[in-house]
Amino acid sequence: MAAHRIAGVALTALLTLARPVSAQTPPPSSLQAILDAAPARDWRPIDPANTVYLTLPQGRVVIELAPTFAPHHVANLKLLAAAKFFDGLFVVRSQDNYVVQWGDAEAKKPLGGASRSLTAEFDHAYGRAEAFTPLPDPDTYAPQVGFTDGFPAARDPLTGKAWLTHCYGMVGAGRDLDADSGSAAELYAVIGQAPRQLDRNVTLLGRVLVGMDILSALPRGHGDLGFYQTPGERIPITSIRMGSDVPTADRLNLEALRTDSATFAAVVQNRRFRKDAFYKLAAGRIDVCNVPLPVRVVK
Amino acid sequence: MAAHRIAGVALTALLTLARPVSAQTPPPSSLQAILDAAPARDWRPIDPANTVYLTLPQGRVVIELAPTFAPHHVANLKLLAAAKFFDGLFVVRSQDNYVVQWGDAEAKKPLGGASRSLTAEFDHAYGRAEAFTPLPDPDTYAPQVGFTDGFPAARDPLTGKAWLTHCYGMVGAGRDLDADSGSAAELYAVIGQAPRQLDRNVTLLGRVLVGMDILSALPRGHGDLGFYQTPGERIPITSIRMGSDVPTADRLNLEALRTDSATFAAVVQNRRFRKDAFYKLAAGRIDVCNVPLPVRVVK
Numbered sequence: 001m002a003a004h005r006i007a008g009v010a011l012t013a014l015l016t017l018a019r020p021v022s023a024q025t026p027p028p029s030s031l032q033a034i035l036d037a038a039p040a041r042d043w044r045p046i047d048p049a050n051t052v053y054l055t056l057p058q059g060r061v062v063i064e065l066a067p068t069f070a071p072h073h074v075a076n077l078k079l080l081a082a083a084k085f086f087d088g089l090f091v092v093r094s095q096d097n098y099v100v101q102w103g104d105a106e107a108k109k110p111l112g113g114a115s116r117s118l119t120a121e122f123d124h125a126y127g128r129a130e131a132f133t134p135l136p137d138p139d140t141y142a143p144q145v146g147f148t149d150g151f152p153a154a155r156d157p158l159t160g161k162a163w164l165t166h167c168y169g170m171v172g173a174g175r176d177l178d179a180d181s182g183s184a185a186e187l188y189a190v191i192g193q194a195p196r197q198l199d200r201n202v203t204l205l206g207r208v209l210v211g212m213d214i215l216s217a218l219p220r221g222h223g224d225l226g227f228y229q230t231p232g233e234r235i236p237i238t239s240i241r242m243g244s245d246v247p248t249a250d251r252l253n254l255e256a257l258r259t260d261s262a263t264f265a266a267v268v269q270n271r272r273f274r275k276d277a278f279y280k281l282a283a284g285r286i287d288v289c290n291v292p293l294p295v296r297v298v299k
Numbered sequence: 300m301a302a303h304r305i306a307g308v309a310l311t312a313l314l315t316l317a318r319p320v321s322a323q324t325p326p327p328s329s330l331q332a333i334l335d336a337a338p339a340r341d342w343r344p345i346d347p348a349n350t351v352y353l354t355l356p357q358g359r360v361v362i363e364l365a366p367t368f369a370p371h372h373v374a375n376l377k378l379l380a381a382a383k384f385f386d387g388l389f390v391v392r393s394q395d396n397y398v399v400q401w402g403d404a405e406a407k408k409p410l411g412g413a414s415r416s417l418t419a420e421f422d423h424a425y426g427r428a429e430a431f432t433p434l435p436d437p438d439t440y441a442p443q444v445g446f447t448d449g450f451p452a453a454r455d456p457l458t459g460k461a462w463l464t465h466c467y468g469m470v471g472a473g474r475d476l477d478a479d480s481g482s483a484a485e486l487y488a489v490i491g492q493a494p495r496q497l498d499r500n501v502t503l504l505g506r507v508l509v510g511m512d513i514l515s516a517l518p519r520g521h522g523d524l525g526f527y528q529t530p531g532e533r534i535p536i537t538s539i540r541m542g543s544d545v546p547t548a549d550r551l552n553l554e555a556l557r558t559d560s561a562t563f564a565a566v567v568q569n570r571r572f573r574k575d576a577f578y579k580l581a582a583g584r585i586d587v588c589n590v591p592l593p594v595r596v597v598k
Contacts, residue, residue, distance in 0.1 A: 096512040140586045168492045177576045193467045197582045213395040213519040220512040277476045283496045287439045
């Protein structure tokens with residue numbers, strides 16, 4: 001299989017880097033060269049059965065699920081998608097520099113066989129077998145940050161707990177005041193500066209692989225908390241389906257760079273120490289939410 | 300003067316906080332209570348002569364300038380605005396999770412009395428008189444972070460240098476490969492996760508006070524680096540004017556919370572330690588780019 005282009009979130013993140021704020025032709029991207037040189041084993045196929053396709057009038061969004069971190073929420077979401085629960089519901093909120101949110105905001109629609117609420121999955125005890133590629137740089141919020149199975153994550157060695165971090169493009173399950181009141185019938189995606197204060201306060205269950213440019217550019221709501229003020233402003237959800245239920249011809253054949261690979265380690269170093277004609281000073285550091293997580297479409 | 304509402308970026312940031320991911324009625328916001336109780340002296344009037352009004356078909360954006368950090372770029376921008384240099388130019392770029400960019404992308408339009416290029420203003424030696432309200436929490440990128448005159452900033456006590464940080468809503472001067480090639484004839488605003496690797500690599504000269512919701516929701520460009528691919532996709536700039544050249548009746552009478560005030564210190568503590576019905580775990584930390592910088596419209 002030949003990789004034909006870098007897609008979605010990764011595309012944005014990668015192309016960002018060469019000439020950030022000028023209109024002229026970018027210089028050769030050493031990051032792209034690193035990716036081009038990656039052996040096939042450093043890429044992992046994305047399992048369609050572990051993805052969700054959110055279709056809006058504006059286009060399609062593909063989310064990879066994180067069952068390691070939120071097994072019950074992921075299972076519930078699969079039931080909801082299989083029951084076509086979301087079809088005809090809406091994107092109800094777009095709050096600038098924060099989140100877009102969609103699904104059953106009023107928790108009134110019958111859930112079929114899915115649960116109305118689930119025990120919070122804010123963190124879990126990580127075992128020795130759980131992958132974790134740490135970053136070397138200090139983080140404001142957590143003792144350790146890094147990557148597990150392609151997701152940005154944090155750990156506290158003192159408690160032995162791990163959790164996902166609220167980076168741009170992360171997807172979580174809305175809830176009410178009760179920690180155990182979420183169900184994945186209402187979802188949100190981060191569209192601004194990482195609201196890390198939400199870490200371990202809401203259950204994160206996945207990450208947008210393709211289509212963040214659609215979600216993040218939806219018109220902002222001007223009600224409290226960015227909710228749309230009138231029904232007409234809401235964005236109708238055409239459908240939400242498990243990737244494995246999308247006809248093969250309509251499915252994206254996606255691969256993600258393994259975050260436990262040598263190529264990913266090279267990507268991180270490349271981003272920590274910029275060496276190109278534009279940068280005059282290399283930060284020598286990187287925030288967990290600034291590390292690109294490359295995704296590509298394979299034909 | 301009575302304060303009638305909290306505006307723009309601050310509005311978004313503040314309303315964010317009470318019930319982040321649920322549709323139900325938010326509980327009383329203790330942050331709002333802190334602001335409501337602030338003495339008048341803790342708010343500073345925004346000097347119209349230190350603001351820029353960017354008018355687009357979608358609405359109006361107000362930027363406060365930072366002459367302490369970029370005196371020559373600010374002076375040049377004032378000349379350009381006075382000469383109506385930007386009128387008829389375009390927003391040429393909207394790169395997801397990165398920047399929107401506008402102005403003379405090809406550096407071809409005559410600049411009148413303004414300079415074509417300026418010496419970089421990436422950092423400066425801070426004196427004892429320069430205000431700085433430090434944050435207590437570790438930062439990934441800088442030895443110290445905090446706030447100077449309402450702007451997010453960083454310091455290195457070893458070198459005695461200070462610089463602005465690339466937080467959401469910060470505005471900088473695009474440049475070519477040469478560090479000294481910027482002029483403020485091309486500007487950008489951060490619309491995603493803070494690209495802190497740009498700190499001290501590009502001259503920041505201000506911050507969006509009002510209208511980030513407009514800039515950040517512009518359609519994304521799909522060319523390299525998020526540039527629009529066709530002229531028709533570009534967003535025409537109706538005008539850029541100094542606030543002091545905007546007719547009084549059309550001007551916003553803005554105030555910002557002083558970042559050296561007791562009220563601001565209370566805001567920071569409130570955001571570091573969430574105490575409301577939604578949060579189950581207070582981070583006890585905050586990133587410099589997550590601190591709200593309240594702005595209000597006074598009538």
